[in-house]
Amino acid sequence: MVTTQLPPPSGPETLHEQAVEFPDNRLLIDLCGEYDRNLADIERTLGVQILRRGNQLVVIGSEAETITAVEVLRALYQRLETGKAVESADVDRELRMGNDTVESGTRDGDQLEMFKGGRVEIKTRKKLVEPRTDAQKAYVQSLFGNELAFGIGPAGTGKTYLAVAVGVSMFIEGHVDRIILSRPAVEAGEKLGYLPGDMKDKVDPYMQPLYDALNDFLPGKQLAKLIEEKRIEIAPLAFMRGRTLANAFVVLDEAQNATSMQMKMFLTRLGEGSRMVITGDRSQVDLPRGVTSGLHDAERLLRHIPNIAFNYFTARDVVRHPLVAAIIEAYEADSATG
Missing domain, CATH: 3.30.1370.10 (K Homology domain, type 1)
Incomplete structure (x- = not known):
């Protein structure tokens, strides 16, 4: 060249x-x-x-x-x-x-060996995932380096996608025995009524974004087998009560829709050998009026605790579609002036 x-x-x-x-x-x-x-x-x-x-x-x-x-x-x-x-x-x-290079010297491809300045890569069964912004890169490094991490920012910034990718990577490499993905089963501003079918049929529509992410990283047959063996679990937040989540990679998505009590309950599920990621968007709270978001309380109460990482994204980190960033900026500007 x-x-x-x-x-x-x-x-x-x-x-x-x-x-x-x-x-x-x-x-x-x-x-x-x-x-x-x-x-x-x-x-x-x-x-x-x-x-x-x-x-x-x-x-x-x-x-x-x-x-x-x-x-x-x-x-x-x-x-x-x-x-x-x-x-x-x-x-x-x-x-x-810019032109970062992959940091050399990691042991046997083990991604828990932290990257110091080069490009971060997440290896899964189906694809290699690379952060596309500096905030995403710092977020991924935080997920590998902390037992409890928060990813907070607008839609389309890759918070959940990258968290699931890291979880799959750590599962493949044997650092955790299970992947547990959860969301509050809260409707986004409209009442859907009673859904037909058994419990799985009723909650699966709420969990579909998590299934979509997993399908990007694991072959279909392998994913189905792991779900059947309960080595990968996708469940509503309410199903987490009373459990101790040991040796697992745990993701709580859409955490802005968890109440303060639900957030406390979920955070205290963290067990030995586990890592936990909390993702949410403060601008998309679907809780009833007057109910405080558990994500807001967690930020306020846990910010100064060592070994808990808070990672923030802005419209500049949107990677879903260029128009999404413009839409988010327009709503933020309207909120600021209103």
């Missing part, structure tokens, strides 16, 4: 050109993406123009943006050279986080 600095063209606004040569044409095609989609994403985000000339990509733009674009292209090409694919999420991650 050769980089050539071209002389800046003359004009009222000084633009810079930088050419980068990519020796493997097959990898260059993958770098550009289908219909040059990856290049278009970089152009749109950084405000540059990228031209393809043979096995070179020429970046044209302001000096700072040109340098950034070249660094992103190099990082993505290096990713392809290691045998990994480049998808839209990978382009987005490089644009947000």
